[in-house]
Amino acid sequence: MRQILVTSALPYANGHIHIGHLVEYMQTDIWVRFQKLRGRRCVYLCADDTHGTAIMIRARQEGIREEQLIAEMREAHMADFAGFQIAFDNYGSTNSPETRAMCEEIWASLRRAELVVEQEVVQLYDTAAGTFLADRFVKGSCPKCQSPNQYGDSCDRCGAHYSPADLIDPVSTLSGSKPELRKADHLFVHIEKLHDFLEDWTQHGEHLQPEVANYLAGHFLCEPLHDWDVSRPAPYFGFEIPDSPGNYWYVWFDAPIGYMGSTRQWCDRHGESFDDWWRSDQTEIHHFIGKDITYFHTLFWPAMLQTAGFRLPTKVHIHGFLTVNGEKMSKSKGTFIRASTYLEHLDPAYLRYYYASKLTARVDDIDLNFDELIAKVNADMVGNVVNLASRVAKFAEPTGLSSAYPDDDGLFAQAAADGQAIAEAYESGDYAKAIRWILAAGDRANQFIEHNAPWTLRKDPSQCERLRDVCTIGLNLFRQLVIYLSPVLPRLAEQAGELLHDPIACWDQSQRPLLGTPVGKFSHLMQRVDPQRIEAVVAASAQPAESPAAETLPMDSDAPLQAEPLSETIHFEQFAKVDLRVARVLQAEDVPGAQKLLRLTLSLGGDNHRNVFAGIKGVYQPENLIGRLVICAANLAPRKMKFGTSEGMIVAAGGGGGEIYLLSPDSGAKPGQRVH
Numbered sequence: 001m002r003q004i005l006v007t008s009a010l011p012y013a014n015g016h017i018h019i020g021h022l023v024e025y026m027q028t029d030i031w032v033r034f035q036k037l038r039g040r041r042c043v044y045l046c047a048d049d050t051h052g053t054a055i056m057i058r059a060r061q062e063g064i065r066e067e068q069l070i071a072e073m074r075e076a077h078m079a080d081f082a083g084f085q086i087a088f089d090n091y092g093s094t095n096s097p098e099t100r101a102m103c104e105e106i107w108a109s110l111r112r113a114e115l116v117v118e119q120e121v122v123q124l125y126d127t128a129a130g131t132f133l134a135d136r137f138v139k140g141s142c143p144k145c146q147s148p149n150q151y152g153d154s155c156d157r158c159g160a161h162y163s164p165a166d167l168i169d170p171v172s173t174l175s176g177s178k179p180e181l182r183k184a185d186h187l188f189v190h191i192e193k194l195h196d197f198l199e200d201w202t203q204h205g206e207h208l209q210p211e212v213a214n215y216l217a218g219h220f221l222c223e224p225l226h227d228w229d230v231s232r233p234a235p236y237f238g239f240e241i242p243d244s245p246g247n248y249w250y251v252w253f254d255a256p257i258g259y260m261g262s263t264r265q266w267c268d269r270h271g272e273s274f275d276d277w278w279r280s281d282q283t284e285i286h287h288f289i290g291k292d293i294t295y296f297h298t299l300f301w302p303a304m305l306q307t308a309g310f311r312l313p314t315k316v317h318i319h320g321f322l323t324v325n326g327e328k329m330s331k332s333k334g335t336f337i338r339a340s341t342y343l344e345h346l347d348p349a350y351l352r353y354y355y356a357s358k359l360t361a362r363v364d365d366i367d368l369n370f371d372e373l374i375a376k377v378n379a380d381m382v383g384n385v386v387n388l389a390s391r392v393a394k395f396a397e398p399t400g401l402s403s404a405y406p407d408d409d410g411l412f413a414q415a416a417a418d419g420q421a422i423a424e425a426y427e428s429g430d431y432a433k434a435i436r437w438i439l440a441a442g443d444r445a446n447q448f449i450e451h452n453a454p455w456t457l458r459k460d461p462s463q464c465e466r467l468r469d470v471c472t473i474g475l476n477l478f479r480q481l482v483i484y485l486s487p488v489l490p491r492l493a494e495q496a497g498e499l500l501h502d503p504i505a506c507w508d509q510s511q512r513p514l515l516g517t518p519v520g521k522f523s524h525l526m527q528r529v530d531p532q533r534i535e536a537v538v539a540a541s542a543q544p545a546e547s548p549a550a551e552t553l554p555m556d557s558d559a560p561l562q563a564e565p566l567s568e569t570i571h572f573e574q575f576a577k578v579d580l581r582v583a584r585v586l587q588a589e590d591v592p593g594a595q596k597l598l599r600l601t602l603s604l605g606g607d608n609h610r611n612v613f614a615g616i617k618g619v620y621q622p623e624n625l626i627g628r629l630v631i632c633a634a635n636l637a638p639r640k641m642k643f644g645t646s647e648g649m650i651v652a653a654g655g656g657g658g659e660i661y662l663l664s665p666d667s668g669a670k671p672g673q674r675v676h
Helices: 019-037 053-062 066-083 097-112 191-203 210-219 251-270 291-308 339-345 348-358 370-390 411-428 431-452 461-485 490-499 507-511 531-541 572-576
Strands: 003-008 041-048 090-093 116-126 138-141 168-172 180-189 231-233 247-249 283-290 315-319 322-324 366-368 580-590 598-603 609-614 629-633 639-641 644-646 652-656 659-662
Touching: 003 019, 003 251, 019 041, 019 283, 019 315, 019 322, 019 339, 019 348, 019 411, 041 066, 041 251, 053 066, 066 090, 066 339, 090 097, 090 251, 097 116, 097 251, 097 291, 116 168, 180 231, 180 247, 180 291, 191 210, 191 291, 210 291, 247 251, 251 291, 283 291, 291 315, 339 348, 339 531, 348 366, 348 370, 348 431, 370 431, 370 461, 370 490, 370 531, 411 431, 411 461, 411 507, 431 461, 461 490, 461 507, 609 644
Parallel strands: 003 041, 003 283, 041 090, 283 315, 322 366
Antiparallel strands: 116 180, 138 168, 231 247, 580 598, 580 629, 598 609, 639 644, 652 659
């Protein structure tokens, strides 16, 4: 039996859970529920991330102790997760004795390995707030592209990484004052000593998605690794470093160690051995994180584990960001939606299903489009899956299910065989693919019910046996679908188990029909999405934006685009001559000497590769394009350029002024498919 330990990134205790966070926790919860349904021993652990300057400042502003602040936020987080049926086996806190003990153990290992060095650091200091400024508490203009209103670690416009001290005209977001430069001694981990190990671990095996491994190879491992700053001077809320009084471990040092602290809590509660989970080669460790913290989980964290002699992650599953209606979440537009606000108005099953239908095994951003959510839930879940039960359950209630399974033209056997492909899709994290298989089985089942029309059979007393058989088939096909969907929709699985007097508990139930059992009284399993309720969520979430700096997340301008005049009319035959194809980016690199060009190698399926130059440099980072699907004009005549020959063109939208947005097909499209 597989023994699997699973974690999600720890939510920060300075804010409430919102729908962007929920992508990750739902993604992880679905994977864990699938593993448990398959009979694996799988434990899902998480905790609140509770240390750092932000917690200290907020507690000071509210006039309470940090411990009270994080305790209150922990209760709010746990309530939000429970509301969305996200089931942790243990939910801890980094501000725990278990996490402190693990920090001290790993720190001692780093010291013994002579990896810790002391260096003088120049930092921004807010004299009004009386504290050094963390990256997210300072804003200014990017030192590379001069874009204003950028945070102190990276630029949202050009993607550059830098130190807060490098910002042009920095301003503290705590007090609005101009910070001053101050020196302090910090402790660093000399991670470059582990370069060979990290290169081997990231580039070999299946620990990372291919595009992530390529990103690390091209962005970090191609040069010496910078020392990692792991301490902060007082005042700071966190664990004081035992052998360095007045210094505290940086929040990103103890945050991943929180996985271990939470494990110790679970082990102590269940009489388990901690070493069986973190020092055993028999245990798989799977981390689910967002792409913004790739650096910490794929370089620093493995380095810490390797040095201290712990089990390395089996796989780090990395997902993209969430946009809403094609844009960054925005408070002023009402799309920065708290989990609690959503739960006041809408069924959590809607969002669980929608996210699952979008999530693949790749590091792709996903978009929450409200119109699409309504269409997907109403058509797929209510119109396909739930409708199957609603059409037959009331006719089966008086008699129950047949004692022998009737002839169904092979429908149950076909869906049972599909279970292998569905399981493989879940295992790989390609939930969108699993959903497509399940819905296809639902389409076949509904066609059977439509053809056999139980509502007509009911009117003929001589067709009682046939009616029972048709209902037995319909409810068994429905039950199959719900078993496959149970990792995504646990509440629907509970309801189906109650209806058929047989709780859904394991995957193998999908492989054999349920016979001779009573059928309960049918009640609505899922309501259609009411658009007015979505409008209510947006209205409840909308906040007037005082200024760009008032937004929690950077947002694009709300100013309407100047409409670009349409081109002159052409005939359809002229347009049809352009052969648009789905293509996957295999390689992407800068073109030396070109200000705007990237060189892309595209796959149009099979061995059909194209070399294409695209004017997207500075807007898209090459490493972030690798593996992405794009649309390519494939039958353009080759064009000789100064830097080489371009054999096509990728399709993008833009409003001028440097705005460029690559167009991508929906999930499921494959390289080489024609765009009609």
